[in-house]
Amino acid sequence: MATELVCDESGAEGEKLIGGTTRMFTHASVRLSPAEGTYWLGELRRRAPTMADEYKANHILRDRHRRALIWLFGPDGPMSGKAHVYLADKYRLATEHLAELSGRDLSPYRDRPDWPAFLGLFNEVARGKLDRSELFGHPYARELLAEDTEFTGLLLDPLIGAIAHAVNREGDEVHLVHDVQRSLTPQCLDDIRGLVHSGQLTGVSFADSATDARIQVVDVIAGTVRRIAENAVLGRPDPELLDLVRPYIEG
Known part of the structure; x- marks a missing residue:
């Protein structure tokens, strides 16, 4: 039972x-x-x-x-x-999802004052609420992610x-x-x-x-x-x- x-x-x-x-x-x-x-x-x-x-x-x-x-x-x-x-x-979860996509160690970024705002952009794009161009306008995205990165399936x-x-x-x-x-x-x-x-x-x-x-x-x-x-x-x-x-x- x-x-x-x-x-x-x-x-x-x-x-x-x-x-x-x-x-x-x-x-x-x-x-x-x-x-x-x-x-x-x-x-x-x-x-x-x-x-x-x-x-x-x-x-x-x-x-x-x-x-x-x-x-x-x-x-x-x-x-x-x-x-x-x-x-x-939730901040850690978002960072882990981003690390999974980038394959990079994100610890050097986590204490930067603009990191939470970038995580917010990533989260909105990943949940389909924001166009990916908004994310790739940020320098962190260009450093960490390929332009053809797929966000679906997370x-x-x-x-x-x-x-x-x-x-x-x-x-x-x-x-x-x-x-x-x-x-x-x-x-x-x-x-x-x-x-x-x-x-x-x-x-x-x-x-x-x-x-x-x-x-x-x-x-x-x-x-x-x-x-x-x-x-x-x-x-x-x-x-x-x-x-x-x-x-x-x-x-």
Whole structure:
């Protein structure tokens, strides 16, 4: 019988890796039954109460709820050994895609002040939103890329690789239960199946966070880890919380 793996993301902006609203992307997965989801969501609300209809990461990240956050992610907490979080820096992903096309070591460029703007141009061309002539007007493109470089076929959306990673990690047949996500089109699901072991992904169903407590729990996990990691990248690290969530992070 296939394992039911419940998943949700935080920071997803499709193929837009540069210039969006978030720097980091996370995708959380956990083996969780409906009864367990209901119980742990109730426990979250008891330990870190909110009047909101749906529980979100920003609720447990409030300073007054720090003890509840430490309980949730601690080594003796309910998610220890059950939850996993794929973490990706979108700037790093864009750079890796560019390096794949150029075959060059890009480390000499990464600290240059105009590098993010060039990555943004590359990202827009690769996702078909900008004419390639806009990219090749930049000197970095002429240094790094052949003029006939093909940009089609890149799997830019980190959600694809994140789901494939989660399924492959389980090591047995998996039925995916995912939060409703518009980018998970039939083509996207075909791309995911191409990245997982043959026959391992037995099915995919979508659940609404308003009716499935498990989705709220996994959304909190994904959102909390993303916020902690993003704060660190942006120069506002919280060492205690970074140490707390580190055992969950993959990718």
